[in-house]
Amino acid sequence: MSAPYIVRFSLKQRVEHLLTMVIFALLCLTGLPQKFFTAGWAQTLVHLFGGFDSMRWIHRGCGILLALSTVLHFSTAITGMLSRKVAFSMVPTRKDFRDLVQQLRYYLGSEPHQPLYDRFTYKEKFEYWGLVAGNVIMVGTGLVLFFPVIVARLLPGQLIPVAKVAHSNEGLMAFLVITLWHIFNAHLSPDVFPFDTAMFTGKVSRERYAHEHPLELARLEGRPPPTPGEAHDAHQDEADQGVA
Amino acid sequence: MATYLESGAAVDSGYYLNPTTWAIEPVPAGGGRLPAAEGRWLKVPMIVALGLTPVLGLTFLMFLPMAGFVLFFLHLAGLVARPFRKAAPSPAPPPGG
Numbered sequence: 001m002s003a004p005y006i007v008r009f010s011l012k013q014r015v016e017h018l019l020t021m022v023i024f025a026l027l028c029l030t031g032l033p034q035k036f037f038t039a040g041w042a043q044t045l046v047h048l049f050g051g052f053d054s055m056r057w058i059h060r061g062c063g064i065l066l067a068l069s070t071v072l073h074f075s076t077a078i079t080g081m082l083s084r085k086v087a088f089s090m091v092p093t094r095k096d097f098r099d100l101v102q103q104l105r106y107y108l109g110s111e112p113h114q115p116l117y118d119r120f121t122y123k124e125k126f127e128y129w130g131l132v133a134g135n136v137i138m139v140g141t142g143l144v145l146f147f148p149v150i151v152a153r154l155l156p157g158q159l160i161p162v163a164k165v166a167h168s169n170e171g172l173m174a175f176l177v178i179t180l181w182h183i184f185n186a187h188l189s190p191d192v193f194p195f196d197t198a199m200f201t202g203k204v205s206r207e208r209y210a211h212e213h214p215l216e217l218a219r220l221e222g223r224p225p226p227t228p229g230e231a232h233d234a235h236q237d238e239a240d241q242g243v244a
Numbered sequence: 245m246a247t248y249l250e251s252g253a254a255v256d257s258g259y260y261l262n263p264t265t266w267a268i269e270p271v272p273a274g275g276g277r278l279p280a281a282e283g284r285w286l287k288v289p290m291i292v293a294l295g296l297t298p299v300l301g302l303t304f305l306m307f308l309p310m311a312g313f314v315l316f317f318l319h320l321a322g323l324v325a326r327p328f329r330k331a332a333p334s335p336a337p338p339p340g341g
Binding site for chain 1: 257258259264265266267268269270271272273290293294296297298300301302303304305307308311312315316319
């Protein structure tokens with residue numbers, strides 16, 4: 001008999017996600033009021049954090065924590081890759097480019113089946129690489145804004161207003177991506193509504209895994225990969241049993 | 245000259261790139277077998293494997309939003325063009341046919 005659930009995320013990954021989530025929320029709460037300082041909601045938040053000065057220090061503190069967690073994540077990822085024991089499962093392959101096109105065509109009604117996914121879907125890889133690129137930009141530009149005098153001694157001074165624009169706009173974009181894209185995928189999507197617990201418990205039911213990651217499940221269970229039609233029929237049967 | 249290896253082949257430890265699927269496969273110390281996949285595999289230096297990782301990640305990051313807009317507008321264009329395609333006269337029969 002197959003296990004009722006699959007362990008998808010390790011404790012380290014879950015702690016990393018929780019830390020990123022808390023730090024990101026605090027960075028948005030203390031950063032966006034600085035961008036939209038004339039708005040009423042921004043002034044309310046400034047008062048809640050004890051004024052502009054203390055809010056900026058909380059923002060810088062969280063920024064340092066984000067920088068440290070990013071460095072730690074990169075070191076762990078590079079060490080894992082150098083060990084040759086960790087699969088490059090988060091690196092996009094040609095299949096992800098094809099899956100994206102097939103999935104969008106399916107949403108538009110011009111494709112009969114959704115693609116079958118392996119360990120990570122193209123959406124998850126997109127979010128991951130968006131976070132990686134976003135963190136590099138935010139940490140880099142944040143440090144320029146934190147130490148403008150030192151930066152101006154070493155590099156052209158024009159870099160400081162450039163860093164301000166990049167930091168401010170990338171921050172807003174990250175906030176919008178998380179609130180629109182991530183909140184939809186983790187909370188509002190019909191497959192997980194109201195809350196996807198996988199990132200907190202580390203576990204996903206086998207039934208859901210068969211629907212969302214059928215290629216990885218087949219590999220884990222030593223079966224040949226299903227065809228799109230088989231995966232669709234299996235999911236439909238399970239859904240019908242659930243209804244009955 | 246580069247030596248290509250078949251999927252499933254027993255290989256030495258190292259990094260292997262599949263130019264057909266763009267997959268990078270690490271093989272641990274002691275060697276192992278290449279995964280089953282379409283196309284063949286090429287052994288690459290560690291620096292190439294590590295360098296390709298962010299290149300593929302960032303390329304995908306740029307590709308996804310653009311592909312979304314392109315597919316959406318192509319679909320819209322298809323919907324707009326559909327009535328005209330239906331209304332088009334059927335081709336004339338071949339002479340003498």
